[in-house]
Amino acid sequence: MPVCLEKIIGVYLGRPFEQWSHERIVAELGEINYYVHEKRNVPLFVSDDDITGTFTFVRALEDEAENIPRRV
Numbered sequence: 001m002p003v004c005l006e007k008i009i010g011v012y013l014g015r016p017f018e019q020w021s022h023e024r025i026v027a028e029l030g031e032i033n034y035y036v037h038e039k040r041n042v043p044l045f046v047s048d049d050d051i052t053g054t055f056t057f058v059r060a061l062e063d064e065a066e067n068i069p070r071r072v
Contacts, residue, residue: 016040
């Protein structure tokens, strides 16, 4: 599932400046060619509902596939 890997990378590496405007990112971080969490002194991995929610939803679909109504 390449899309899941992309989501995980985006969630973890984007967390230190999530909700920032583009202007603030440029002003405070400049060109990003490094791991931002190190500069901001925040952990890279923490529990995250974006990731757990995604995998829980996919798992629920797999587990309950026969109970999901289908349109013909």
